[in-house]
Amino acid sequence: MTVALRRRAVRTLPLVPAAILMGIFLLGPIAWSLYGSLTDAALTGRAAADPQWVGLENYARLLSDPVFPQSVGLTVLFTLVSAVLAQTILGLGVAVIMTRASARLGAVVATVIVAAWILPELVAAFVAYAFFSQDGTLNQLLALLGLEGPNWLFGFPMIAVIIANIWRGTAFSMMIYQAALDDVPRDIIEAAMLDGANGAKRLLHVTLPMIRQTITTTLMLITLQTLSVFTLIWVMTAGGPGNASTTLPLYAFKEAFRFGNIGYGTAIATVMLVVGAIFAVVYIRALRAPRERIA
Numbered sequence: 001m002t003v004a005l006r007r008r009a010v011r012t013l014p015l016v017p018a019a020i021l022m023g024i025f026l027l028g029p030i031a032w033s034l035y036g037s038l039t040d041a042a043l044t045g046r047a048a049a050d051p052q053w054v055g056l057e058n059y060a061r062l063l064s065d066p067v068f069p070q071s072v073g074l075t076v077l078f079t080l081v082s083a084v085l086a087q088t089i090l091g092l093g094v095a096v097i098m099t100r101a102s103a104r105l106g107a108v109v110a111t112v113i114v115a116a117w118i119l120p121e122l123v124a125a126f127v128a129y130a131f132f133s134q135d136g137t138l139n140q141l142l143a144l145l146g147l148e149g150p151n152w153l154f155g156f157p158m159i160a161v162i163i164a165n166i167w168r169g170t171a172f173s174m175m176i177y178q179a180a181l182d183d184v185p186r187d188i189i190e191a192a193m194l195d196g197a198n199g200a201k202r203l204l205h206v207t208l209p210m211i212r213q214t215i216t217t218t219l220m221l222i223t224l225q226t227l228s229v230f231t232l233i234w235v236m237t238a239g240g241p242g243n244a245s246t247t248l249p250l251y252a253f254k255e256a257f258r259f260g261n262i263g264y265g266t267a268i269a270t271v272m273l274v275v276g277a278i279f280a281v282v283y284i285r286a287l288r289a290p291r292e293r294i295a
Contacts, residue, residue, distance in 0.1 A: 030273070033266055033269060033270060033273075034270060036051075036262065036263060036266040037058055037059070037263060037266040037267035037269075037270045038053060038054065038055055038056070038058070038263075039051040039052060039053055039054060039263045040052050040054045040057075040058075040263050041262040041263040041266070042260045042261060042262055042263070043256075043257070043260035043262060044260055045260075047262075047263075051262075051263065054263070058263050058264045058266075058267035059267055061264065061267075062267060062268070062271065067243050067246065067251065068251070068268070070243060070246070071243070071246050071247060071248050071250075071251040071268075072248065072271075072275075074158065074245065074246065074247050075227065075247040075248045075249075075272075075275070077158065077162075078158065078161065078162060078165070078226065078229070078247055079223055079226045079227055081162050082161075082162045082163075082165040082166050082169070082226060083165070083169065083219075083222045083223050083225070083226035084219060084222075084223060086162075086166040086170070087166060087169050087170050087172070087173045087222050087226075088173060088215070088218070088219060088222070090166065090170045090173075090174075091170050091171075091172070091173025091174040091176075091177050091218075092173070092174075092177045092215075094109065094113060094170070094174045095174050095175075095177035095178040095180075095181055096177075096181065096203065097109075098110065098174075098178055099178065099181050099182065110174075113170060113171045113174060114171045114175070116167050116168050116170075116171060117168060117169070117170075117171035117172055118171075119168075121168075121231045121232060122231055122235065124164075124168050124232065125164075125231050125232045125234075125235035125236060126235060128160070128161075128164035128167070128168075128232065128235075128236055129153070129235055129236045131164075132152040132153050132160040132163075132164070132236065133151075133152075133153060134149075134151040134152075134153075134154075138152065139152075153236060153237050154240075154241055157236075157237045157240065157241065157244050157245035158244065158245050160236060160237070161232060161233050161236055161237060161245055164232055164236060165226060165229060165232060168232065169222060169225070169226070172218075172221075172222060172225075173218050173222055176214060176217075176218045177211070177214065177215075177218065180211040180214040181207065181211065184206075184207055184210050184211065188206060188210070189202060189206065189207070192205075192206045213287055216283055216286045216287050217283075217287065219283060220279070220280060220283035220284070220287075223279050223283070224276055224279065224280065227248075227249075227272065227275065227276050227279070228249055228272075228276075229247070229249065230249040230250065230253065233245060233247060233249075233250055234250060234253075238250075239251070239254065248268060248269075248271065248272040248275070249269075249272065251268055252265045252266070252268040252269040252272065253265070255268060256269075
């Protein structure tokens with residue numbers, strides 16, 4: 001063995017335990033899930049005791065299932081609006097405001113926003129349900145103004161769950177952006193000020209380009225988190241009324257555990273895994289682009 005190979009082996013050796021653990025706890029379940037999606041496994045009956053190989057039958061069924069494209073559309077809508085747009089813009093906006101606010105005001109704002117994030121997801125879901133229910137906080141406030149509020153969870157379920165997810169998730173992006181803004185060198189900001197750049201120009205042309213990788217990383221994290229949101233929507237609407245707020249995680253759960261079609265539900269979950277992988281690849285390529293240009 002040459003010296004170069006020996007050194008490479010020494011550097012790689014500490015990664016072996018991590019690779020083994022990833023294979024057991026990540027790749028193993030993914031492979032088993034993929035296998036399950038190719039069977040007719042069920043909760044009851046013959047298929048529960050002896051699942052049979054059906055190949056791509058479950059995936060072919062997805063193509064003719066009218067609920068599946070609706071769930072895909074709702075999942076994309078939920079993710080783009082509540083995570084990619086709202087949490088990014090609000091999180092960054094609040095972070096910028098907090099860097100310029102007094103310490104006391106910043107502490108109060110941070111406490112209010114972070115409180116929603118540190119709540120257990122189940123508790124946050126029940127709080128959101130109480131806020132949007134027909135006799136809940138929102139309609140009580142509207143009644144004080146002489147307005148009659150609708151049944152938000154029945155008439156506008158996606159709007160309700162999107163707002164709830166924004167309320168719960170904005171703190172995460174805010175904290176990351178605030179840390180990134182604190183690391184921007186002050187001398188660069190001061191140089192831009194001396195050149196006559198106002199606050200908006202400094203933000204657009206100086207600050208944001210310097211924290212671009214942080215923005216991309218945060219986008220990837222909140223996108224993947226939002227794609228898998230289940231408890232919040234399940235507690236608030238259970239995917240209803242009908243399938244009006246049934247995203248892919250809820251649709252997979254319903255098919256697998258409410259209707260007993262484990263194989264079909266696993267196929268839906270596999271599609272969700274592919275959607276998440278596509279988002280991840282896009283963000284990873286965006287992260288690598290600046291480095292490739294530098295190289």
